[in-house]
Amino acid sequence: MSESNVSLKVEFSGGLELLFSNQRSHKVAVPGTVPTKYNDPSSPSKPADIAFLIHYLRDNLLKERVELFMENDTVRPGILVLVNDTDWELEGEGQYVLKEGDEIVFISTLHGG
Amino acid sequence: MPPRTCALCSTNRAMLKRPKTGQQICRECFFYVFETELFKPGDRVAIGASGGKDSTVLAYVMKTLNERYNYGLELFLLSIDEGITGYRDDSLETVKRNQQQYSMPLKILSYDELYGWTMDAIVSQVGRKNNCTFCGVFRRQALDRGASMLGVDHIVTGHNADDIAETVLMNIMRGDIARLGRCTSICTQGEDTIKRSKPFKYAYEKEIVMYAYFKKLDYFSTECIYSPDAYRGHARVFLKDLEAARPSAIIDIIHSGEAFEIREEVKATQKVQQTCKRCGYMSSNDLCKACTLLEGLERGMAQAGITDRGRKKLESEGPAPENLRTIPFYQPPSAGNAAILLEAP
Numbered sequence: 001m002s003e004s005n006v007s008l009k010v011e012f013s014g015g016l017e018l019l020f021s022n023q024r025s026h027k028v029a030v031p032g033t034v035p036t037k038y039n040d041p042s043s044p045s046k047p048a049d050i051a052f053l054i055h056y057l058r059d060n061l062l063k064e065r066v067e068l069f070m071e072n073d074t075v076r077p078g079i080l081v082l083v084n085d086t087d088w089e090l091e092g093e094g095q096y097v098l099k100e101g102d103e104i105v106f107i108s109t110l111h112g113g
Numbered sequence: 114m115p116p117r118t119c120a121l122c123s124t125n126r127a128m129l130k131r132p133k134t135g136q137q138i139c140r141e142c143f144f145y146v147f148e149t150e151l152f153k154p155g156d157r158v159a160i161g162a163s164g165g166k167d168s169t170v171l172a173y174v175m176k177t178l179n180e181r182y183n184y185g186l187e188l189f190l191l192s193i194d195e196g197i198t199g200y201r202d203d204s205l206e207t208v209k210r211n212q213q214q215y216s217m218p219l220k221i222l223s224y225d226e227l228y229g230w231t232m233d234a235i236v237s238q239v240g241r242k243n244n245c246t247f248c249g250v251f252r253r254q255a256l257d258r259g260a261s262m263l264g265v266d267h268i269v270t271g272h273n274a275d276d277i278a279e280t281v282l283m284n285i286m287r288g289d290i291a292r293l294g295r296c297t298s299i300c301t302q303g304e305d306t307i308k309r310s311k312p313f314k315y316a317y318e319k320e321i322v323m324y325a326y327f328k329k330l331d332y333f334s335t336e337c338i339y340s341p342d343a344y345r346g347h348a349r350v351f352l353k354d355l356e357a358a359r360p361s362a363i364i365d366i367i368h369s370g371e372a373f374e375i376r377e378e379v380k381a382t383q384k385v386q387q388t389c390k391r392c393g394y395m396s397s398n399d400l401c402k403a404c405t406l407l408e409g410l411e412r413g414m415a416q417a418g419i420t421d422r423g424r425k426k427l428e429s430e431g432p433a434p435e436n437l438r439t440i441p442f443y444q445p446p447s448a449g450n451a452a453i454l455l456e457a458p
């Protein structure tokens with residue numbers, strides 16, 4: 001896996017930032033190619049996608065209470081994901097392949113009225 | 114049958130019987146009542162503002178529509194300060210920014226001012242188990258009282274479809290038939306209370322959040338530090354799981370809530386509304402819930418307003434002392450009693 005990294009801007013809001021050092025905006029670089037099964041180098045490789053990014057953020061940026069961020073290998077219901085300002089449901093959700101310079105935003109809808 | 118004249122203008126010929134009121138009215142009056150159902154020009158409307166996403170979007174949308182369609186409404190922000198250090202004081206800063214951004218007058222009414230107790234003080238006496246009961250009862254009454262001080266005709270709140278579906282579920286789980294019947298109506302008005310409505314009844318939480326995101330609205334999103342309303346929390350998570358499996362679940366649950374019909378025999382057993390003997394607020398008992406809770410706090414028997422056993426214990430200790438702190442007597446809304454002390458912009 002010699003391919004270079006993909007740099008991204010990742011943002012958390014709606015209260016999610018509290019789980020990530022209370023910092024909204026993060027610069028993140030992830031490998032361009034990753035194993036299909038997270039953390040299993042023996043599985044076939046695939047281009048890094050949002051499903052990978054979610055796991056990567058959990059293991060590298062998340063500071064507390066993983067259950068408020070992830071559930072069943074994806075984000076917890078009630079967290080919206082935007083890819084360059086577009087609802088990820090229109091972009092293939094977890095299967096969206098990350099590109100250099102992408103802005104990925106995670107917003108919790110679960111906090112406060 | 115001879116033609117009938119309109120029950121509203123007494124001039125034109127009635128063309129329609131209104132299903133809601135049974136009134137026979139003419140075409141022009143029908144258009145008028147239909148179009149002004151929610152708001153009338155000149156109405157004074159308070160937006161219950163917490164600084165959170167829902168009420169921030171509501172304030173923005175109300176302002177925008179009022180200007181775009183010339184509703185002619187006079188809009189106010191009304192915030193309740195529960196007295197929760199590190200939570201409400203921060204969110205009130207957001208409301209104060211909204212006051213500037215939307216140039217709307219703001220009134221803040223605090224629990225401390227109204228009840229003599231902040232939530233911080235209540236929690237230090239009752240602990241974290243039942244504090245949401247106090248907060249909910251106190252907030253409801255504080256909103257009505259704040260609105261009455263502002264002399265408004267109408268309170269709008271930011272409850273969205275997810276909130277209403279959540280409330281339907283909770284009322285079913287608790288078997289609270291009276292509330293189940295009420296909680297899905299967009300607009301409620303009792304005899305002594307100010308009209309209340311929930312314009313976002315059909316707006317999904319996702320839409321509210323996306324709207325705020327695209328419009329770059331400034332809102333506050335931190336969970337209440339005392340928020341252990343575990344029951345509501347479970348209902349909320351359950352609902353989000355249902356929604357993930359089938360997005361229509363939210364609207365379907367609201368619809369189910371609306372479709373419940375309460376049998377007349379059951380209605381007859383429900384308590385009639387009266388006014389609280391101590392503070393004048395509407396109540397289904399001699400004392401309203403807030404007065405009962407407050408008396409319990411003041412006499413160091415906080416359980417009095419929560420359980421029947423606590424209530425009996427309080428009563429067995431004799432009548433309330435003369436010098437008991439009470440809530441100021443409620444002035445039902447009427448034009449002209451507005452004594453407004455607004456926040457300086």
Ligand SMILES: [Zn+2]
Nearest residue numbers: 389392401404
């Ligand atoms: Zn009372």
